[in-house]
Structure formats: structure tokens, C-alpha cells
Amino acid sequence: SQTIHQWPATLVQPVGSPLSLECTVEGTSNPNLYWYRQAAGRGLQLLFYSVGIGQISSEVPQNLSASRPQDRQFILSSKKLLLSDSGFYLCAWSTGVGGAEQFFGPGTRLTVL
Amino acid sequence: AQSVAQPEDQVNVAEGNPLTVKCTYSVSGNPYLFWYVQYPNRGLQFLLKYITGDNLVKGSYGFEAEFNKSQTSFHLKKPSALVSDSALYFCAAPYNNNDMRFGAGTRLTVKP
Numbered sequence: 247s248q249t250i251h252q253w254p255a256t257l258v259q260p261v262g263s264p265l266s267l268e269c270t271v272e273g274t275s276n277p278n279l280y281w282y283r284q285a286a287g288r289g290l291q292l293l294f295y296s297v298g299i300g301q302i303s304s305e306v307p308q309n310l311s312a313s314r315p316q317d318r319q320f321i322l323s324s325k326k327l328l329l330s331d332s333g334f335y336l337c338a339w340s341t342g343v344g345g346a347e348q349f350f351g352p353g354t355r356l357t358v359l
Numbered sequence: 360a361q362s363v364a365q366p367e368d369q370v371n372v373a374e375g376n377p378l379t380v381k382c383t384y385s386v387s388g389n390p391y392l393f394w395y396v397q398y399p400n401r402g403l404q405f406l407l408k409y410i411t412g413d414n415l416v417k418g419s420y421g422f423e424a425e426f427n428k429s430q431t432s433f434h435l436k437k438p439s440a441l442v443s444d445s446a447l448y449f450c451a452a453p454y455n456n457n458d459m460r461f462g463a464g465t466r467l468t469v470k471p
Contacts, residue, residue, distance in 0.1 A: 252402075280458065289463045290403075290449070305458075336402050340459075345391045345410045348459055350402030 248273035252337050252351035259358055265310075265324040267354050269337030272318065278342040279320040281312055284334040284353075296320060297342060332358045361386045361452035363433075365462035372440045373470055380435040380465045382450030392433040393451040393459070394424055403449060409433060420444070440469045 249272045259265060271277050281293040292305045294312035302312050309328050313321045320337060334355050338348040362385045372378045384390055391410055395403040407418025414426045424435045435448060450462040 288447075290461045292458055292460075295458050334400075338402075345408070345453070347393055347405045347408055348403075349405065350395075353400070353402050355400065 248339075248349065250337060250339055250349060250351040252335075252354055254354060255352065256355045257357070259327050259356065261329055261358055262326050265322070265327050265331070265356070267322040267335055267337075267356075269320040269322075269351055270318055271339045274318070274339070274341070276317060276342075277339040279314060280338040280340075280348065281320065281322050282336040282338065284336060285332075290336065293322070327358045329358050332356055361390055361392075361454065362460055363392070363450045363452045363462045365448075365450055365465045367465050368463070369466050369468070371468045371470065374442050375439050378437050378440040378444070378467065378469070380448045380450075380467060382433045382435065382462060384431050384433060384450075384452055386431070386452070390426075390433075391453050392424075392426065394418065394422070394433075394435050395449045395451060395461075396420075397447040397449065397464075399446075406435070440467075442469050442471050445469045 251270050278297050280295045282290040284290050296302050296314045310324050334353050336353045337351040340346045340348045364383050393408045394406040397403045406422050407416050409416050409426045417423045422437050426433050445468050447464045447466050449464050451459050454460040
């Protein structure tokens with residue numbers, strides 16, 4: 247069966263510090279991978295998605311970047327965090343087949359102080 | 360491309376009563392529609408999806424959803440609500456072949 251991991255679960259960082267959040271998927275190959283941000287327990291904002299190693303699509307211009315160094319690894323980064331980067335970050339995967347659902351990781355709660 | 364809307368921010372029901380969480384869609388072509396649930400401080404969990412076929416789709420935890428083409432709706436339903444059903448519910452649809460767009464979410468509260 248497939249599983250998706252995210253770490254850390256929670257993170258408190260000062261403004262201006264760097265960020266690295268990691269997501270890994272097990273039990274599948276060549277998944278589509280996604281990073282979302284959720285503010286205030288509400289709607290999801292798609293940040294990045296990837297259909298393969300080294301292939302990253304950005305949905306919104308922002309202070310963040312993403313990388314996919316391995317097939318089942320997706321990393322969200324920032325060089326300098328802003329207060330507005332606080333939120334709940336969710337990683338997800340899908341098979342990429344039309345009509346396929348996405349499966350979400352447990353999320354990372356980021357607080358920027 | 361498709362989009363969805365959830366007209367209600369909050370739904371309150373009493374335990375044991377039927378519940379409905381509403382979703383409407385705007386679509387070009389055949390719609391793919393999904394429902395997810397999110398419990399506090401957790402990731403989203405897939406509940407059910409409509410691709411084609413029977414308009415009544417059954418999913419996890421006793422939930423079902425009815426696809427209504429004439430009303431462009433895909434409402435989530437359960438015959439008898441439980442307190443443990445209290446959560447945030449999201450309707451979703453593919454935006455293109457590679458990503459999903461989610462509604463704003465509806466917070467369901469089931470009171471004992």
C-alpha cells in the first residue's frame with residue numbers, strides 16, 4: 247500500500263530564516279506530487295506540482311521554491327521566511343491518471359515569528 | 360477546466376439527523392468531482408468521487424453524494440450524522456490533467 251510522509255510535523259522559525267520541508271511517498275512510482283498551503287483552517291492554495299524528477303510547475307509567485315531530486319521526494323524551500331509564510335503545508339500525491347484522486351500527507355504546521 | 364463552489368461556510372446538524380453539505384460545479388466537458396474530509400490538524404482524506412455512471416456515489420464512513428447534472432450540483436449526504444463527523448469538508452474538481460482545485464470548505468458541526 248502507498249503511504250506519504252511529511253516532516254517536520256510542526257516548525258517555529260524566525261523571520262528571515264531558511265526553510266526546508268520534506269515529503270516522501272512510498273509504494274508507488276512516478277507519482278504526481280503537490281504542495282499546498284492552508285491558512286486559518288480554510289481553503290487550500292496550490293503552490294507547486296511536479297509530474298516527474300526535476301519538473302516543477304509554480305502556481306503563484308512567492309517566497310517559496312520546490313524541488314524534486316528523486317522520484318518520490320518533494321521538497322519545499324525558502325531562503326528567507328516572511329511572516330506571511332505561516333500556515334499549514336500539505337503534500338499530496340496522485341497517479342496522474344485522469345480522474346485520479348489525491349492522497350494527502352499529515353501536514354506541517356509552520357509558524358514564522 | 361472545472362471549478363467548484365461551496366455556498367455554505369458552516370453547517371450545523373443534530374446527531375442522528377440527516378446531513379447535506381452542498382457543492383456546485385462549473386465544467387467544460389464531462390465532470391470529475393470529489394469530496395474530501397479534514398479533521399483538525401490533519402491532512403485531507405478522500406471520501407468519494409464521481410467519474411461517470413450511477414449518479415449516486417457511495418464512499419467512506421457512510422457518506423454518499425448525488426451528481427445532478429441539471430442543477431450542476433454534487434451534494435454530500437449522510438442519512439444519520441455522528442458527532443465524529445464534525446470536520447471540514449471540501450469539494451474538488453480537476454483543473455487540468457495535473458492538478459485539483461478545491462472549494463473553500465464547509466465546516467460541519469454535529470451536536471449531540
